[in-house]
Amino acid sequence: MADLASLTKQEGKVPPGLKSNFDVDFVVHYKIPLPATERAEAEAAFIQLIQALADVGFATEVRNGGKSSLLVFVKIASNKLLTSQVYRYRVQDWLYGVRTAAPNQDLTKYFDDEPVTEAERLRLAYLLITKAKNEGGAGITPRVGQWKYVASVFPLHDHGFNRSWIKQWSTKYYLDDADLNQIRDKFGERVAFYFAFLQSYFAFLLFPAVFGLGAWLVLGQFSWFYAVVNSLWSVVFFEHWKTKEVDLAVQWGVRGVSKIQHPRPQFEFEREAQDPVTGEIVKVYSPFKRLARQLLQVPFALACVVILGGLIVSCFAIEIFITEVYTGPFKQYLTFLPTVLLTIFMPTLSTLLTKLAERLTAIENYETQDAHQASFVQKIFVLNFITSYSPIFLTAFIYVPFGKILVPYLDVFQLTAQKFTTEGKPLPTKDWEMNPDRLTKQVIYFTVTAQIVNFATEVIVPYVKRKVFKAVEDVQTEIAEKKNGEDRGPKDVPDEAEFLSRVRNEAQLDEYDVTVDYREMVIQFGEQLLRHSLLQSRETKQPADKKTGYLSLFSVIWPLTACSFLVNNWIEARSDAMKIAISSQRPIPWRADSIGPWLNALGFLSWLGSITSAALVFLFNRGGGHEAGESHPNGSPWNISGWALLLSIIFAEHLYLVVQIVVRNVVAKLDSPGLQKERAERFAMRKQVLEQTFGDQHVQEESSGPGMTGGEKITREALEEEAREASRSVSGTGSPEQM
Amino acid sequence: MADLASLTKQEGKVPPGLKSNFDVDFVVHYKIPLPATERAEAEAAFIQLIQALADVGFATEVRNGGKSSLLVFVKIASNKLLTSQVYRYRVQDWLYGVRTAAPNQDLTKYFDDEPVTEAERLRLAYLLITKAKNEGGAGITPRVGQWKYVASVFPLHDHGFNRSWIKQWSTKYYLDDADLNQIRDKFGERVAFYFAFLQSYFAFLLFPAVFGLGAWLVLGQFSWFYAVVNSLWSVVFFEHWKTKEVDLAVQWGVRGVSKIQHPRPQFEFEREAQDPVTGEIVKVYSPFKRLARQLLQVPFALACVVILGGLIVSCFAIEIFITEVYTGPFKQYLTFLPTVLLTIFMPTLSTLLTKLAERLTAIENYETQDAHQASFVQKIFVLNFITSYSPIFLTAFIYVPFGKILVPYLDVFQLTAQKFTTEGKPLPTKDWEMNPDRLTKQVIYFTVTAQIVNFATEVIVPYVKRKVFKAVEDVQTEIAEKKNGEDRGPKDVPDEAEFLSRVRNEAQLDEYDVTVDYREMVIQFGEQLLRHSLLQSRETKQPADKKTGYLSLFSVIWPLTACSFLVNNWIEARSDAMKIAISSQRPIPWRADSIGPWLNALGFLSWLGSITSAALVFLFNRGGGHEAGESHPNGSPWNISGWALLLSIIFAEHLYLVVQIVVRNVVAKLDSPGLQKERAERFAMRKQVLEQTFGDQHVQEESSGPGMTGGEKITREALEEEAREASRSVSGTGSPEQM
Numbered sequence A, B: 001m002a003d004l005a006s007l008t009k010q011e012g013k014v015p016p017g018l019k020s021n022f023d024v025d026f027v028v029h030y031k032i033p034l035p036a037t038e039r040a041e042a043e044a045a046f047i048q049l050i051q052a053l054a055d056v057g058f059a060t061e062v063r064n065g066g067k068s069s070l071l072v073f074v075k076i077a078s079n080k081l082l083t084s085q086v087y088r089y090r091v092q093d094w095l096y097g098v099r100t101a102a103p104n105q106d107l108t109k110y111f112d113d114e115p116v117t118e119a120e121r122l123r124l125a126y127l128l129i130t131k132a133k134n135e136g137g138a139g140i141t142p143r144v145g146q147w148k149y150v151a152s153v154f155p156l157h158d159h160g161f162n163r164s165w166i167k168q169w170s171t172k173y174y175l176d177d178a179d180l181n182q183i184r185d186k187f188g189e190r191v192a193f194y195f196a197f198l199q200s201y202f203a204f205l206l207f208p209a210v211f212g213l214g215a216w217l218v219l220g221q222f223s224w225f226y227a228v229v230n231s232l233w234s235v236v237f238f239e240h241w242k243t244k245e246v247d248l249a250v251q252w253g254v255r256g257v258s259k260i261q262h263p264r265p266q267f268e269f270e271r272e273a274q275d276p277v278t279g280e281i282v283k284v285y286s287p288f289k290r291l292a293r294q295l296l297q298v299p300f301a302l303a304c305v306v307i308l309g310g311l312i313v314s315c316f317a318i319e320i321f322i323t324e325v326y327t328g329p330f331k332q333y334l335t336f337l338p339t340v341l342l343t344i345f346m347p348t349l350s351t352l353l354t355k356l357a358e359r360l361t362a363i364e365n366y367e368t369q370d371a372h373q374a375s376f377v378q379k380i381f382v383l384n385f386i387t388s389y390s391p392i393f394l395t396a397f398i399y400v401p402f403g404k405i406l407v408p409y410l411d412v413f414q415l416t417a418q419k420f421t422t423e424g425k426p427l428p429t430k431d432w433e434m435n436p437d438r439l440t441k442q443v444i445y446f447t448v449t450a451q452i453v454n455f456a457t458e459v460i461v462p463y464v465k466r467k468v469f470k471a472v473e474d475v476q477t478e479i480a481e482k483k484n485g486e487d488r489g490p491k492d493v494p495d496e497a498e499f500l501s502r503v504r505n506e507a508q509l510d511e512y513d514v515t516v517d518y519r520e521m522v523i524q525f526g527e528q529l530l531r532h533s534l535l536q537s538r539e540t541k542q543p544a545d546k547k548t549g550y551l552s553l554f555s556v557i558w559p560l561t562a563c564s565f566l567v568n569n570w571i572e573a574r575s576d577a578m579k580i581a582i583s584s585q586r587p588i589p590w591r592a593d594s595i596g597p598w599l600n601a602l603g604f605l606s607w608l609g610s611i612t613s614a615a616l617v618f619l620f621n622r623g624g625g626h627e628a629g630e631s632h633p634n635g636s637p638w639n640i641s642g643w644a645l646l647l648s649i650i651f652a653e654h655l656y657l658v659v660q661i662v663v664r665n666v667v668a669k670l671d672s673p674g675l676q677k678e679r680a681e682r683f684a685m686r687k688q689v690l691e692q693t694f695g696d697q698h699v700q701e702e703s704s705g706p707g708m709t710g711g712e713k714i715t716r717e718a719l720e721e722e723a724r725e726a727s728r729s730v731s732g733t734g735s736p737e738q739m
Helices: A036-055 A079-095 A107-113 A118-130 A161-171 A177-219 A225-250 A286-293 A298-324 A337-364 A370-419 A437-484 A494-508 A516-546 A550-583 A598-621 A642-670 A673-703 A716-734 B036-056 B079-095 B108-112 B116-132 B160-167 B177-220 B223-251 B287-294 B298-327 B337-364 B369-420 B439-486 B495-509 B514-545 B549-580 B599-622 B639-669 B673-703 B715-733
Strands: A026-031 A058-064 A069-076 A150-154 A270-274 A281-283 B026-031 B058-063 B068-074 B148-152 B271-274 B281-284
Touching: A026 A118, A026 A161, A026 A494, A036 A058, A036 A069, A058 A118, A069 A118, A069 A494, A069 A598, A079 A107, A079 A118, A079 B514, A107 A716, A118 A177, A118 B036, A150 A494, A161 A177, A161 A550, A161 B026, A177 A516, A177 A550, A225 A598, A225 A642, A225 A673, A270 A598, A281 B223, A286 A337, A286 B281, A298 A370, A298 A516, A298 B116, A337 A370, A370 A516, A370 A598, A370 B223, A516 A550, A516 A598, A516 B673, A550 B514, A598 A642, A598 B116, A642 B495, A673 B079, A716 B495, B026 B036, B026 B116, B026 B281, B036 B116, B036 B439, B058 B116, B068 B079, B068 B116, B079 B108, B079 B116, B108 B495, B116 B148, B148 B495, B160 B177, B177 B223, B223 B514, B223 B599, B223 B639, B287 B337, B298 B337, B298 B369, B337 B369, B369 B514, B369 B599, B439 B549, B514 B549, B514 B599, B599 B673
Parallel strands: none
Antiparallel strands: A026 A069, A026 A150, A058 A069, A270 A281, B026 B068, B026 B148, B058 B068, B271 B281
8 A cells, every 4th residue: 555655756755744734635535335225336436536536647655544444645646737727717717807817828937927826726636536526527416426435535634734823813913914815725715705804893893892882981871972973884884894805805816706606516406408609518407496495485584583483572571471471489580481491492493494495405406506506595595694683673663662562461471381281370560661681681692692502502512522522433343343353454554544544533523614603793794783772872862761871881882792792702703813824624714706695694794784773773763652652642653654664664765775875986086006006907907918919010101191092102291281372262261350 | 181081991981971980989979169369378288188099009090079179089000909908908808807707818718709889999099098197098188287178079970870770669669688788888887787778667567557556456456555565566676687797797708897996197195105005106085074075965965955945845835726716716827837937946056056066976986987977966866856756745744744834824915915916815725624635636647748748848848949059150150151251260171061061060969867766767666656655645535535546646656657657668768868978978888897876866756656656555544633633633644653663663664665576586586597607617727727827737647646745655554454353343342232
């Protein structure tokens, strides 16, 4: 068996396992199933795998992967193959308009000028492995069809880099362009875009934190003012990001890469047809069938609303009943009931519905990765929108205005509870009064508690889980070994042992999914808008009928939550970095030219924020008919303020749209390094081409300038003479005073 | 003096004046001022003109232009210059991404494949004449600075083509792509886009006309149904046009030409600075100064509202007073008073304000033609919006709901009138009742009368004016000649006489301004939306308190106005063609890739239509509190329906936005010939480049596919053996049942 070190070029010193990857590009994790029938199939497929890899030019080495699996170490065999691939893809980029200029023909000089980054090499290697055979790849698609035993194809972590990366980031306040470029070179533009977005958002949060705190100290309470500033802030952030995104894409040389679509291997075609334009054979799936399946999104959204909404409403009702109506025994324990219910059912239901969303998206059978991803993100957003924001909407639009009317119906709990108590006595309750503490509690819960819980579930839980699983596994293996009285097959070569154990470990990790992280940030952005408008609007209402303490509390909550988000996002960036470095496989360094479908989600939230802000400020500042209904003897909480409320919503929404247009125009006028770079590149390219094409001709042209084709030769003198003549002849005609 | 025929290549037979242009590309109309001091200056400048033209390679001939002016006939001297110019601009197009492929280096073959159209030649010639000297042009900018005596630079009409064009069009119902291509080849894409838009709009009007009539016959009255269909129709039309526009731009090879900006010669720069990117010297004008001047648009818009709105409100009030309150003598004559007032003041004020808009736009000092044009169109749209739609809004939102409250205030007319009558007796009046005839009259006036009046002012009036002026001029000249007892200077050569008289005539014509025609169509589109929603909403209200005759009348008005617009637009296309062919100078064949700023105006109207439809349907279908106020004893017409009205507006607006997104997505999925063409071109280009670049390498690659760089040679057999070995070794490790 070949030595793994043979894959490295510098065969002299082989560094210890953790420090070197032996120049391995990718690892294919191949599972060997236990049943003998499948095993034969898997073995045959494995040979095909090795052959397919060799055919496209990979050098491979096979090692034991532990737990009935193999690890195939894959490396692009020749440097020539790599450069030709890079060149080919760069030409493709140029043809699609991603690059301004065609790659230079002089290859050695060219690769000195624009060296191949690690991300580029890994991406091309991955494409070479997964691309269909007729497109020149090995056609290996993990977990699909023929390759169902290929568990994963992943690049190896660069542990040296990872360590210095985490160390660097944990000691600096602000990530600069160099940091993002580093991420880009290692993990590709898709991941880099996430961190760039996080960083931009972090920077923008400074404004509400600092300005809000300052304004609160100087101006005191000013609720509608905060609401307006908040909304304006969201518009500016959104429009700024849209420009920033383009700017980054240009700087990273990926502007327009979304045009280069990657086919989805899972796509099932109905028939093959010839493209009328290109004459190529294309795979076709009826768009009507897809549309029919897309329509399933409507029942899906309804199901989400009913299931999640139902859960939230029930818990909300139980909570209100127990905390604000119920006065019987065990109250101090029962208050935890809704939280317990939510903690148990919410993640379960969310997971179930996410699985359903995945299933639905798969059924929609998209041809390209991007379309698939966009459709999935859309569903995820609906799901998260409901789970995250319905408590706010419930409090603002149901609990506060209609509390007095609805709370008596909560007696249903009393009646239910009565059935279970043998005495049949009614439970002890008290008369309901609206509880303004509710909002404060909710805010503190969501801004602080939720973020800590989030951090825990995201980083600590997976870490502990992994440790535990690992321990359990080790014990199991040990037991099995003891039972069989055998050793674990051929031992690893000592040189490789440490490295292999590390790779086996990485093979077990999850794939990093940037969608999850985007989702978190986008939802937080929405909270910054929606929850805050709720809070600010509450503020002015409070002092009238409650202790003045609330006033300052509500007023300061805007800058305070901004501060809390600021801290959270600082940690978030580092914990996400750790997630990538430690608890995930190294991501495939895909390219991207934007944050993709999340951009729409941001825009939607920003717009919704403008409407709810207006509604809430109006609702909580006016009349008071919403609070208890006493001021309106007829019992309709809407009576007069209804049209004014709607008018203020319409006004706010259109003001928002106008402001958006204005901000967009202003932001579009600003110059940015990326756009400057693009202009400079285009200018240089134009200049060069024009010089090349017209260098000689132009000179010719000028020398033969006033030359004529006709029979008569017109010289400058002749023309002048003629002009004089003509003007004289006119003078003689038109002007009476000369006569 | 050289013979004009020398400009033609075929010197054999010179066709009579009307049939040939003697191959003249452009005519420069040069005015010689009468005062002697200016005359010297003008003469000096004229010599410079001839010289400048000769310098860049034009052959020129000068002739007497009549009325103290000269005609300079200009022609690109050499075919080589023309082809090099064409080639240069096509390369530029390619560099800007307008063309997919770079022009072929083999020129003779290339120009056989892609011949130079007349429009292209004229455009390049015009650019060569007007472009700044440092950019290789002659730098002749009509009516600006040094060239203030250059009255105009215009191409000559192709009368043969014009005649057959008008004849062809007046005998066909529908303009097809070939017709539009013809326009494009002769008058350039900007004009062609107008006709394409007109044609698309015409085709779309068929639907409301046919469907509406059918629905009216089958379904009877269905007012809200028409309103919904109308709104939906507008969305579909708008989105369709947006795609169609792109499609046409691709087909015509002008997609993205708006990126190639033409500098505005009138632009005044504050200082010169070096572009940080390109290193070129650029002219800079402070954007803050421009912004300050742009802010003048706000008082301008207010002035428009006050002046035009005031006029319309006054006339409206006078009309109501006279027709519906006043019963005294001369009523039959006085009813015409408001119409007379409007007819006198409206065009005067409009012209004044348009001049003001022009002035304002000039003050804003834009660097490019497009920015200037866009800003001007914006102002024009505001102006026309007020003049065209304020009567509708007045009727719908003031007259109908608040009539009962406001009409008594019209007594002010009575009081004013009393002062002028010696007797001091009050004028005879009657009690006011809302007049539902009003809307019918308005509609009939606007859809039929207004269009006829429009046609007359657009085609007949200029024609008559021209004839009259011409006659007056002829008489004047004759008198002057008799008085002076002299003849008109050197007589024209008989060969040229007819031609020259024709050119002198063309020199007097106005420049064709496509903006005016666009404005008309866009305003009509708005009427189709706004006025109709008003009508449909009236319909359901009518039968309750008026004769049933109205019902059917209102119901049928939707299809009927659509029919009337259909007829009007058929005529419009032909009369615009005639306007171009007969009463304007031949337009400079500019390129364009869309209808430009009018697109936004269309979108705005379509959106506004959705809101007003909802408001009107609601207002006229509900309560009736708006009609006279009797049903609400408290006198507030808004009381209860206010919030419902606003809710229906919000609902309709958001429904509109959702429908728009859906329609946009559906339309975007449809394929179109232009996009197919583009795809095919791009595909062919990519294929070609890839073949050229990788033709050899690819073969090499494949042959050296599984080759290795490392020390060890891996053959397929060795790999297979190794794989087998590895899988065997795994089998020995992982699966307990084999033990």
